[in-house]
Each structure stands twice: as structure tokens, then as C-alpha cells.
Amino acid sequence: MFNLKTTPFHERTSALCQPQNWRKWAGYFAAGSYEHTLDREYWAIRNAAALIDVSPLIKYVIKGKDAAALLHRVTTRDIHKMKVGQVAYTGWCDEEGKMIDDGTVTRLEESTFRLTAAEPNLRWLTMNAVGMEVGITEVTDEVAALSFQGPNTRKVLNIVAESPVDELKYFRMMKNRIKGVEVTISRTGYTGDLGYEIWMDNNRDALKIWDTLMEAGGDYGIAPVGILAMDMARVEAGLFMLDVDYTSASHAWIEPQKSSPYELGLDWTVALDKPGYFVGRRALEKEKREGSIWKMVGLAVDWVGMEKIYKQVGLPPQIPGMAVRGSLPVMVGNVQVGYASTSTWSPLLKTYIALAHLQKPYFELGTDVRMEITVEHHRQHAPAKVVKLPFYEPEWKKR
């Protein structure tokens, strides 16, 4: 029990992981990258097919007569409206309307759901299930998952899956078989591209799925991809990460560390029109009425402006080749109006971009701000503009 766990794909991933840059993810080994530079992996997501082992993702099966009622109560979405086979992205809040975690809810059957989460939530779910007829089981170890992302993934899946996936719509799920192994395939992901997540039992058959995809994907530019390249893609997609871009209300030491769904730009996930009580409802209604003080936005750094700053020391702009998870102050004039929580170079957009939390009124689209950069060991501020999220959204993402 002293070592990190390995996923069912470890036999393959460990043989492929050249830089041996393992990251820790929820108690599991996760490959940082498979090659020494991230370029090929990033472009597999954006231009071909990326195979990402996401088995460490925390998963719960919520089952029983009151399963929908429980999720209706805990999350901000209108769960009762969900059809079997539908997937919904949602956050969940504490009574003060501050985000605890976020993930996806999949209605597997009429009264069976799968919930994914970044952190353990069993206690929170159980506390909210008092008096309900519902079973909550963590299935993180029992269910393996592969994220298959990129514009060519549909073609590859159509080769290997028993039933074609052409009809599978965005944020829908289907039961299927690959090489005779039962899987569920959802059209979801963490990259903002065309993509699927394939869920299966954690046993030796899981390796069959990996091998089959790698084999069939060979002609379509498939590459095993680690979490570092995915981190760049998810910023482009405007997707945030718990403990990086926001702090869970149940972890926060002080009030200002907490965020509401509105402050994170999740207005569309808060179904205030849904019937009945849900956790945080009153606080969220109030915030909706009065407006939010903070908002998470996209920042695009002005290249020419940044070039000028670097030019002063005789250098061209230097940008880190991967996503940087570190807080960077954002200024207007000499006043700090917020901070960027993740920043990255976008190889596709050729832009230095960031997810940033800004105060009212500076979060309005088009606002000119300046973001901190370090130029030859000196703190400088590069001009940047508030832009719409996501930074990148290919037309085939939802088509």
C-alpha cells in the first residue's frame, strides 16, 4: 500500500513513457508526457488522435430510486430533465453557493448515474443523501477510462467499435463493444476538440482496448498523450482545474479563496429555474440578482507589446513551452485588479494566453489590462486584452 497505484494501462504506458516524468494523480501514476518535448502530443490532440489514460479520475456510481433526486439536490443542473444517455457538466456548491468541485454526470440508466470528480466527494454526497433511497459507490479503481481526443478520433472509433459512433452527439453516451469488450463511450473530454471518453471495467481486457486503438489509429496519427499536453489544450478550451484555477470551498482557509459558479463563468450550468431546493440555491439567487464581483476570463497577451518589453534588454520574447500553474498579478494602471491562474503558449493560436480572475468592471470583454511577466529576472507587465472563452473552438467539436 505504500506505492502509488498503477492504472490497467501501465504495462503499455510505462513502456512508452520515455522521459519517465510520472506525475501523481489521485494516488495513481500518470504519465506527464511520452516524449521529451510536448509538440507531437499537443498536435495529436489538435490535428490527429490523442490517447490519454484518465483512469485516475475519481468516479462514483449513484444508483437507486432517489439517485436523480440526490444529484438534483447536490449539483446546480436540472438533473430530472436529463435523458438516459445524456452527459452534463456541472459544479456543486456549499450552502453559501461556493464551488466545492466540478465534474460530469452521466445518466447511465433511468436510476443509475456516474459522477466524476477531481477530489473525493463521498462524504459530501453521503451527507446530502440522508433519508434517500440511494447507493453511492466509489468506482475509481473498478472503472478504467481512456480519453480519446482529436479530429481523427471518430474515424478510428468507427473502425474498432461494434456500432458506429457517427450518431453519438456532443455530451451523449452510448453502450458499445470494442474487440468484444463492453464499453461505454461518451462524447466528452478535456481538450475542447472532437473527442470521446471510453469507460470500461478495470481488468486485463482494458489492455485490449488500448492495443486495438493504437493499432487502428496508426494510420490516423494516433499518439499516446500525457497530462502536460492536455493541460495546454484545456486552457485553450477555457476549461479550468480544481486546486489550480479555483480552490474548493471545503479546502479554503479564508473566504476570498472561494469562488461561485458565476465567478467561474459557469452561469449556464446554474439552473435557477429548476424546481425545489438545491444546495447553495439561496446564495446563488442572491448573487444572480446582485451580480458578481469577480469573473474568470480569458487573457490574450499582446505580442507586439511583449516584444517591446523584451527588446529593451535585447531579447526576443521567451515563452514557456508548457502550461504554467502559477498565479500572475494582473494590473490596470498601477492597481492590481486580479490574477492569472494558468498561462500557456498556444501553439495553434500562436498567442500567449491565460485563464484569469478579474474584478468588476475589468472583466468586461475587450478591457485592456497588463499581466506580469518576468524578463531577464525583472518583473514587467505585458499588455493583454480580455477575450471570450474558449480561446479555441473548432467547428467539429460539437458537429
Place this chain on the structure above:
Amino acid sequence: MTVNQYDAIIIGGGHNGLVAAAYLARAGKKVVVLERRHIVGGAAVTEEIFPGYKFTEFSYVVSLLRPEIIRDLELPKHGLKILPLPSTFTPMENGDYLAAWDDHDLTRRELYRHSPKDAEAYDEYARVMARAAKAIKPIINLIPPDPTSLSLRDMLGLLKVGQYAAGLSEKELYAIAKLATQSSADLLEEWFETDALKGTKAASGIIGTFLGPRSPGTAYVLLHHYMGEIDGAFRAWGFAKNGSGGVSGSILNAAKALGVEIRVNCSVKQVIVKNGRAVGVALDNGDELQSKVVMSAADPKRTFLQFVEQKHFPDEFVTSIQNFRTRGSSGKVNIALSELPNFTAMPFEGRGHDSVLHRGAVSISPSIDYIERAYDDAKYGQISKRPYLDMIFPSMIDPDMAPPGQHVMSCFVQYAPYDLEGGWNDEKRNELGEAVIATIEQYAPNIRKCIVGMQVISPKDIERIAGITGGNIFHGELLLHQIFFLRPTPQWADFRTPLKGYYFGASGAHPGGGVMGAAGMLAAKEILKDGM
């Protein structure tokens, strides 16, 4: 004549005495520390009882040593290294074990094996405790104000505490109010269902008290132990290089470098009082030393009932000190080992030098009932037949503690009552040693053949060797009626005493025990504030 003339005399060369001396010397004062034994350190000493095997004789872990003391006295420069003590391993009666590793995810997965519910509750429990510890912590560094006094200083002090409390959230206030009144068993049963988890957590609520896990007030002691965890929030618990003697040694070096004079083998007979003021001390050897102030770093009973004639104190004060509870309840068994005991719950192969569990603490605390039963024996003056044990293997953390390939083991054992029926003698001491070995043997059957030498320390021995009345490791139990402005006694929790020029700065003063140094530092600061 000028040879025996000082600004300050510190009675007792324990870590608090040394810290106070160093702070006073740092302010330019001429200071002498008088130590009864041949070495300084008090209960924070490391001694080679068997040649080559170093025993961290009494105290054995560092959790609360104030970081500002480490910085102010530049202790790392003087040899202080606090090494990580990364895990706690609790072997269970059914042959399984429960482990808390230093990695959050690994610990969650380990707990999950026993109870998915507990695995998650553990996180939240830790957060609630850490928040409460954070909330209560600033109070530790305040000089306790006297709530009945009308003096400006006390009023301002109370105001500060009040303002601070007003800044706490309702949730934090409730949590603190509960922690202050509950038993650790009640608290833990609200959170967890795994017996070994509850037992191990409860154990830290009874350490150094003469209470059981079902006694009210023990929940606070749990919180006291969380204080260490929020200091820099990372690896605050640890084992000092060279044991607790390493901590004292570094403070000693710092004090010497600041010009403090250290006299060992030098026991104090009495504090000399002239015109209602302490002006020096008389030694057992007949010498007299003069000073502007005298500070005692001994326990409260010695400080007020032995070193000073009682006529210099108000009757009420004397009564109150007499009533101060210093019931020793724990002992220590230090063992020199030819090889490591092999725990059947997670056995090693070979020599075990890479055995993970031996790098951390091993706790014999399979359930709350187990500990409460151990307490039942002690309540009626008996040694616990199956005691609670907290064991570490110092040689696995600092290889210099034993000859190469050999090991030392430190076993804290509770309960061993000071007031043992029939009194302590060699036979009883053997009985304590046997209770410990028989307990370990249940989980590590090879223990007997590993033993090269063994030192059994009863509370009577703690009193005799370290000079702590009652043998209580905290110089007085950390009970709610004996902390903050009540420690050691109401109205005199500010390191001053009813006798002018006589100060008190040791574990029996605010904020209490543990190798913490806070009382010594705070007392020195108060002495300097009063001028001399």
C-alpha cells in the same frame, strides 16, 4: 565578588531555561544557567546508556519548537536538524494494520481499505482541526491577560483576545467550543468508524494526562497536537538529529555563543530574598550568587514550594500551586537492538533497513476501548497490563544513533501511574518493562531476541533524573483548568510571580509542554520588558 554577580540567574538547564538564557544574553545581559545534573537538557537529553547506543531518554519527538526561536537563535547554525518522521503505523489485533503515510493520496487509499467513509471524513477532520488550530494559535503567542484584572495591560490583552475571537467564523467558534469540552472518544466517534483509526487518534489526546479517551477535556489535547502541523504546514513533526538532546545541544551552543555561562553539577538550595525581592540564589555547596532577577525553569512545585520559602507568597497562591495537577502517567522504555523487530502485519525480508514503517512511528492503539482499559488499570494504581505505546526507531531516522547495523528503539508507554499501589521499586520497573515487551511481542514476535539492552523509566525516574515533580512530562497536565490564563495559576500566568524579581518560564507556564521553548522565550521577553 563580581565573579558571582549576574543580571539574571536561570535555575534549570532544560530547553526552556536555555532558551530564556539565550534571549536574555542576546539583549546584552550577563546570564548564568544552573543545572543540577552533569549535563544540560532536562527532559530533552540524549545519553549513551549502553556504549554506542544513544537513547533520546525522555522526550523523543519535536513538533512545537517555535520557528521564531529557531530563527532568532540561529539554531541550524548551532547544529539543529529536524528530520522527517513520515508515518504512523498501527498494527491491529486481527493481523492487519492501519497506516498514515506522509502522502495524502496514499493515506486516503490506505484508509479506504478499511472504510471508504473514514477515508473522506479524515480529510475533513484534518481540515477542521487545522482550522481550529490556526484559529487558536495566535493565543499561544499572547501573554495571557488576567480576565479579572483592571490593569491597562490586562484590559488591552483581553481586548486583543476578544477582537481575535470576533474575527473567527461561527463554524470555527463552534468547533473550538466543542473541542474544549468534549472527550476525544466523543469527538472521534462523531467522525470515524474504524477502531484502529479512532484508537490512534485518541491516543494523542491522553498523552501526558492522567485521563482516558472517554474523559471530557481530552479533545483539546488532540488540538494541541495539531498545532505542530500548521507551522509552515509541512513536516512540522520530526525527530531531531541526535534525539531531543540535539535540540538542547543546539540551544546550548547558541546560548554559549551569546556569552551565557553554564554551570553543571550545581544544584540550587534556595532563592535569596531581600526586602521582598529575589536577589540571588544559594547553592547546595554553600556558594551564593547574586543577580538582578532570578528565573526558574523547573516545574511549578519546585519553583514555588521548594526554592522559595513559602512565607514570601500569599497563602492562596501556595494552595493553588499545591493543587496544580502533576500526576505522572507515562513512562519510557528505551531499547538497544541487535536487529529490528519484524511486525507480522507488514513484515520485511533481510535486515529491514529499507522497511518503510520503521522510519515512522508505530502506535499500539488498536481501539479506544483498548486505551480506556489501559486507563482503568491506572485509575486504581496499577501499571496497564496492555499499555498504549508510541514507538520510534531513532536509528532508522538518524543512523548515528546506534552502531552500524544496530538499532535503538524508543517506546513511550502509558499508563504507568506515579502513585503506583505499593510504590515504585525495581520489581515494579521490571513489570513495566515486561508489559511493554509482551505488548510488542504480540505484533512483532522476534522482539525478545533483538534486545541488547533496555532502560525502563518510570514516572518516579523522570522525577529523580530530570527533576520533574510527579514525573509529568508536561510539568503539569494539559487540562482545561490548567492552561492559558490558568497556567500555572490564575493571576500569575504572565511569567511573573508574587515575589518581585522572581520569574517562571517552563512547561508548567503558558503555553505548556512539549519541546516548544515558548515559555522560556516569552518569559525572557517579559523580564526584559520589566527592565533590570
